[in-house]
Amino acid sequence: MNTSFWQAALSITRKDLRAELRSRELVNTMGLFALLSVLVFSFALELDRVARQEAVSGVLWVTVVFASILGLNRSMAMEREQGSLDALLMAPISRTAIFAGKLIGNFLFTLIVGLVLLPLMAMLYNMPLVQPWIVVVLLLGIIGFATVGTLLATMTVQTRARESLLPIVMLPLALPVLLAAVNASTAILNNAPQDDWIAWPQILVVADVVYLTLCFLLFEYVIES
Amino acid sequence: MSDNPLLIETRALTKAYDLLVVLRRLDVQIARGEFVALLGPNGSGKSTLLRLLAGLTRPTSGKILVGGWELPNEAAAVRAQIGLVSHKSLLYENLTARENLRFFARLYNLKSPDDRIDTLLRQVGLYKRGDSLVRTFSRGMQQRLSIARALLHEPDVLLFDEPYTGLDVDASGTLDDLLLQAQTDGHTIIMTTHDLDRAARIASRILIINRGAVGYDAPASALPASELTAHYTQLTGMTASA
Numbered sequence: 001m002n003t004s005f006w007q008a009a010l011s012i013t014r015k016d017l018r019a020e021l022r023s024r025e026l027v028n029t030m031g032l033f034a035l036l037s038v039l040v041f042s043f044a045l046e047l048d049r050v051a052r053q054e055a056v057s058g059v060l061w062v063t064v065v066f067a068s069i070l071g072l073n074r075s076m077a078m079e080r081e082q083g084s085l086d087a088l089l090m091a092p093i094s095r096t097a098i099f100a101g102k103l104i105g106n107f108l109f110t111l112i113v114g115l116v117l118l119p120l121m122a123m124l125y126n127m128p129l130v131q132p133w134i135v136v137v138l139l140l141g142i143i144g145f146a147t148v149g150t151l152l153a154t155m156t157v158q159t160r161a162r163e164s165l166l167p168i169v170m171l172p173l174a175l176p177v178l179l180a181a182v183n184a185s186t187a188i189l190n191n192a193p194q195d196d197w198i199a200w201p202q203i204l205v206v207a208d209v210v211y212l213t214l215c216f217l218l219f220e221y222v223i224e225s
Numbered sequence: 226m227s228d229n230p231l232l233i234e235t236r237a238l239t240k241a242y243d244l245l246v247v248l249r250r251l252d253v254q255i256a257r258g259e260f261v262a263l264l265g266p267n268g269s270g271k272s273t274l275l276r277l278l279a280g281l282t283r284p285t286s287g288k289i290l291v292g293g294w295e296l297p298n299e300a301a302a303v304r305a306q307i308g309l310v311s312h313k314s315l316l317y318e319n320l321t322a323r324e325n326l327r328f329f330a331r332l333y334n335l336k337s338p339d340d341r342i343d344t345l346l347r348q349v350g351l352y353k354r355g356d357s358l359v360r361t362f363s364r365g366m367q368q369r370l371s372i373a374r375a376l377l378h379e380p381d382v383l384l385f386d387e388p389y390t391g392l393d394v395d396a397s398g399t400l401d402d403l404l405l406q407a408q409t410d411g412h413t414i415i416m417t418t419h420d421l422d423r424a425a426r427i428a429s430r431i432l433i434i435n436r437g438a439v440g441y442d443a444p445a446s447a448l449p450a451s452e453l454t455a456h457y458t459q460l461t462g463m464t465a466s467a
Contacts (some may be wrong), residue, residue: 003331003332003333003334004334007331007334008331008332011328011331011332015317015320015324015328018319018320018324019317019319019320020319022319022320022358023319078317082313082314082315082316082317082318083311083313083314083315084314084315084316084317086279086281086309086311086313086315087309087315087316087329087374088332089280089281090279090280090281090304090307090308090309091304091329091332091333092301092302092304092305092332092333092334093301093332224281224282224283
């Protein structure tokens with residue numbers, strides 16, 4: 001009866017995607033929040049081109065981070081509401097497969113929002129945001145946020161103040177990812193020489209590996225305590 | 226306890242949350258095929274015992290053996306033998322009944338589960354609603370689907386945590402029938418409930434837990450329902466629900 005790690009993880013991701021395709025609860029909430037945020041920033045910051053180059057990556061990442069927090073809260077709350085997390089934990093599968101399944105789903109939902117944001121912000125801010133290196137940094141940054149966020153959402157969803165608690169505990173822990181992602185994006189948008197900024201995506205890769213390792217190791221303890 | 230072989234055993238099982246001791250050195254033995262009703266006031270440790278047997282939480286000390294496997298060290302083997310039904314549905318409301326069962330069938334690595342899913346949907350009277358979203362189901366229908374989910378992998382042990390919560394009279398009657406059918410099919414059943422009359426009627430053994438310890442343990446036929454109610458009140462200081 002033993003189910004392989006990937007069979008279990010991908011089944012959980014497929015289940016999340018199917019439920020989301022039907023309800024569109026997560027992507028609609030995250031997408032609407034992201035749209036409103038970039039519009040508000042666009043109106044609030046009437047910037048010249050130089051100031052825009054400096055500010056736009058900050059706007060992008062602040063929007064992605066808060067949209068991902070909304071999605072993470074909802075994704076884990078869905079597992080708690082009808083007690084289905086207990087049903088997952090009762091299945092003869094590895095606890096880390098549950099983490100991997102939820103993580104892949106959360107990553108994909110946030111990535112969709114991020115990829116929609118790029119052309120939208122390129123238009124609103126008149127900046128070349130749709131370019132390969134920005135997409136690479138977006139991917140790496142979202143892996144980091146989704147990893148830390150999935151673990152922390154598993155913890156905070158069991159508390160009464162989960163909506164407010166997740167950003168409070170997540171933002172300090174995800175700061176290295178946010179810092180590297182903003183610096184890399186700003187340099188890329190400023191057409192800085194690659195040698196000047198390539199260290200930031202490399203730091204993102206290292207941060208992602210560290211977060212993935214730690215979160216996979218900690219998940220079983222978090223889910224059972 | 227019945228003469229059948231032992232299936233579940235706890236030895237000096239203790240569970241504490243920080244300073245709050247919920248179960249105190251509990252020794253319980255349950256034989257294969259028994260239908261045990263766990264009774265006791267709120268906070269007595271009934272649900273905690275069920276969560277421990279399901280491997281959802283770890284004991285503070287003591288041993289739990291299910292089918293010869295020990296928890297928590299052999300949790301995966303134990304979980305494969307257990308089905309859980311709770312007062313929550315443990316289902317995904319944005320999936321259909323069939324999609325829910327298919328999802329759990331994949332987690333239990335069941336080969337070609339469609340026939341088994343159809344059989345179970347017929348058994349719980351939901352075959353025609355198999356492609357309806359769970360969120361459109363009544364509470365009683367969700368509970369029946371939850372039982373189908375718990376039976377999917379043909380577990381030896383079925384754990385029911387207050388399964389009658391929120392059910393109307395008709396749905397409760399249907400649940401009685403499903404529980405008795407499950408016992409007839411050879412499943413060992415452990416059910417927490419506050420409904421002493423129902424427990425005395427459908428279970429084969431009554432186990433009252435009071436303040437984390439076994440206060441009463443006897444076959445359901447040992448005492449008439451009225452005497453059992455009086456004994457429960459005397460033991461716990463609480464009035465039993467009808």
